[in-house]
Amino acid sequence: MNFIELVKDCAATLTLNKMRTGLAVLGIIIGIGSVIALIALGQGSQKAVEQQIQSLGSNLLTISSRGGSSGPVQGSIGGGTSLTLADAEAIKTNKAITTIADVSPEYSGRRQVTAGRNNTNTQIIGVYPQYAVIHKLSLASGSFITQRDVDSMTKVAVLGPQAAEDLFGANVDPVGQTIRVQGQVLRVIGMSVSKGGGFGGSADDAVYAPFSAAQKQLFGVSHLTSISVETKSSEIMTRAQDEIGYFLLARHKLNDPEDADFVIMSQQDILSTVSQVTGTFTALLGGIAAISLLVGGIGIMNIMLVTVTERTREIGLRKALGAKKKIIIYQFLIEAVILTAAGGLIGMLLGISASYFLSKALSLPFTIAPTSIALAIGVSGAIGIIFGWYPARKASNLQPIEALRYE
Amino acid sequence: MIKVSHLTKIYRIGSVETVALDDVSFTIKPGEFVAIMGPSGSGKSTLMHILGALDLPTSGEYILDGQKVQNLSDDELAEIRNKKIGFVFQSYNLLPRTTALKNVILPMVYADVPKTKREETAIKYLKLVGLSDRMYHTSNQLSGGQQQRVAIARALVMNPAILLADEPTGNIASVQAEEIMKIFKKLNQQGHTIVMITHEPDIAAWAKRTIHLKDGKIV
Numbered sequence: 001m002n003f004i005e006l007v008k009d010c011a012a013t014l015t016l017n018k019m020r021t022g023l024a025v026l027g028i029i030i031g032i033g034s035v036i037a038l039i040a041l042g043q044g045s046q047k048a049v050e051q052q053i054q055s056l057g058s059n060l061l062t063i064s065s066r067g068g069s070s071g072p073v074q075g076s077i078g079g080g081t082s083l084t085l086a087d088a089e090a091i092k093t094n095k096a097i098t099t100i101a102d103v104s105p106e107y108s109g110r111r112q113v114t115a116g117r118n119n120t121n122t123q124i125i126g127v128y129p130q131y132a133v134i135h136k137l138s139l140a141s142g143s144f145i146t147q148r149d150v151d152s153m154t155k156v157a158v159l160g161p162q163a164a165e166d167l168f169g170a171n172v173d174p175v176g177q178t179i180r181v182q183g184q185v186l187r188v189i190g191m192s193v194s195k196g197g198g199f200g201g202s203a204d205d206a207v208y209a210p211f212s213a214a215q216k217q218l219f220g221v222s223h224l225t226s227i228s229v230e231t232k233s234s235e236i237m238t239r240a241q242d243e244i245g246y247f248l249l250a251r252h253k254l255n256d257p258e259d260a261d262f263v264i265m266s267q268q269d270i271l272s273t274v275s276q277v278t279g280t281f282t283a284l285l286g287g288i289a290a291i292s293l294l295v296g297g298i299g300i301m302n303i304m305l306v307t308v309t310e311r312t313r314e315i316g317l318r319k320a321l322g323a324k325k326k327i328i329i330y331q332f333l334i335e336a337v338i339l340t341a342a343g344g345l346i347g348m349l350l351g352i353s354a355s356y357f358l359s360k361a362l363s364l365p366f367t368i369a370p371t372s373i374a375l376a377i378g379v380s381g382a383i384g385i386i387f388g389w390y391p392a393r394k395a396s397n398l399q400p401i402e403a404l405r406y407e
Numbered sequence: 408m409i410k411v412s413h414l415t416k417i418y419r420i421g422s423v424e425t426v427a428l429d430d431v432s433f434t435i436k437p438g439e440f441v442a443i444m445g446p447s448g449s450g451k452s453t454l455m456h457i458l459g460a461l462d463l464p465t466s467g468e469y470i471l472d473g474q475k476v477q478n479l480s481d482d483e484l485a486e487i488r489n490k491k492i493g494f495v496f497q498s499y500n501l502l503p504r505t506t507a508l509k510n511v512i513l514p515m516v517y518a519d520v521p522k523t524k525r526e527e528t529a530i531k532y533l534k535l536v537g538l539s540d541r542m543y544h545t546s547n548q549l550s551g552g553q554q555q556r557v558a559i560a561r562a563l564v565m566n567p568a569i570l571l572a573d574e575p576t577g578n579i580a581s582v583q584a585e586e587i588m589k590i591f592k593k594l595n596q597q598g599h600t601i602v603m604i605t606h607e608p609d610i611a612a613w614a615k616r617t618i619h620l621k622d623g624k625i626v
Contacts, residue, residue: 009516016504317500320461321561322489322517324482400488401461404500
């Protein structure tokens with residue numbers, strides 16, 4: 001009995017036992033498909049977060065005021081009143097600071113915004129024209145806030161795409177419409193391009209207004225929440241951070257950096273904070289993938305073992321008719337390989353298309369890691385082959401009559 | 408030539424020991440036609456399985472054509488089962504969901520009979536047992552008697568020197584049983600050794616010698 005004949009014979013056996021073959025293949029498909037899809041989703045989400053942070057600008061420093069005693073960074077950013085427009089002006093004009101390209105003072109806070117019968121609670125950001133440059137914000141329609149708008153406190157606004165949709169409905173150009181905030185009527189002059197949804201899509205769900213109008217008329221304050229600074233290159237971020245830090249400490253008459261009433265964060269800092277979060281997230285997804293790999297593997301194992309009784313009789317019969325041990329083991333091994341290969345291929349295609357459609361539906365970037373495919377196929381394949389082959393080997397060691405009597 | 412001496416087979420299931428064969432010795436010369444008779448549980452089938460190299464005795468010796476069967480390797484035993492001995496199982500043991508023709512072809516696959524010859528030979532033997540109209544039926548589509556005749560065709564297809572049949576006519580109507588016996592007789596006349604188990608005296612009458620077993624002993 002030559003090899004080709006053996007393979008043909010195995011294929012024939014597999015097609016004869018459609019139910020058994022179908023269940024085994026299904027087990028492998030689910031095992032492989034789910035692992036590929038889960039890992040793809042995890043990596044897609046991670047990539048989405050990274051892209052979003054990078055889209056904020058890679059040589060961007062954010063100086064935020066820090067509220068008194070409420071401890072480090074979190075919760076207190078923007079809470080204080082220590083940053084002023086004069087600080088921003090000073091940073092921009094001081095000759096000692098050589099590392100910066102542009103400065104954008106900002107004031108932001110959440111307010112209820114209404115347009116006709118619609119209303120939404122969204123982030124109102126008071127900006128200078130530099131904001132669009134530094135934050136890499138481009139416009140889908142209309143124009144951005146100009147220096148003249150800021151100087152003359154014009155009541156205009158630029159909407160983020162999410163805010164525009166909430167207020168005016170999807171696919172409607174809001175330019176020329178009006179919105180109401182805090183009793184003030186603002187005319188919409190532009191709408192920004194989406195920076196992508198998902199995690200903290202605040203650039204999309206925002207209303208931009210001239211800094212002066214926002215600060216004085218909408219919020220009635222005289223301080224800033226943050227100053228965005230663009231450095232001349234991304235290599236000198238740390239130097240810029242130091243320069244601005246010591247300059248502001250001196251300006252605020254503070255000696256110890258520990259007492260600083262502001263925080264300077266670079267994209268790198270934000271990225272590392274966020275990547276701690278996404279790291280946990282990836283570990284979670286990895287755990288889920290490992291569990292589905294295990295479940296898939298057990299599924300494959302079960303169907304292989306469930307057929308052992310019938311197959312043990314078959315092995316006894318084949319031996320009784322003169323099949324040598326080697327031929328029997330080859331037969332079962334080839335069957336297992338065919339099952340695994342077929343299931344693996346279908347599972348892989350299914351997993352890839354599932355992750356494609358899921359990432360489309362969740363608007364995540366579509367990524368497939370070759371390692372996830374290798375892992376899924378490797379583990380499920382190994383389980384399929386081992387549990388196809390091992391019982392067969394055991395049965396082929398029995399006397400034919402013992403195998404025929406097996407129950 | 409089949410020679411068994413002091414053959415004993417003990418089955419152990421848990422702590423319960425069952426003596427299936429108890430010190431059985433006999434010789435069957437080439438070309439003999441022997442019937443083995445005895446009540447159920449007398450060890451007939453166990454004896455048959457040992458003679459067919461499908462099982463090993465607990466003690467005693469089985470010498471087949473001068474070779475001590477216990478000393479043969481697994482592959483050598485497979486070779487003997489394939490070429491030298493044709494075995495008809497009491498419970499037929501056909502491959503499920505497989506056609507009668509494929510079942511009969513199977514021993515030839517393991518014997519590396521050229522592909523072109525296999526089908527021709529299988530059809531010849533299926534005709535011989537009167538199943539030419541059922542060749543493409545799968546085993547579960549066949550009646551008990553038909554399955555038994557497929558099993559007989561499969562045992563004959565390698566033209567073995569020794570035919571061992573465990574109740575070969577147990578499920579076959581008497582007219583067809585006689586047909587089968589005529590085939591056996593003809594094979595015997597051609598020089599094949601035939602050993603069959605039966606509990607019907609008129610079937611046993613076809614044989615030239617009868618061995619009676621009771622409680623694992625020859626009586």
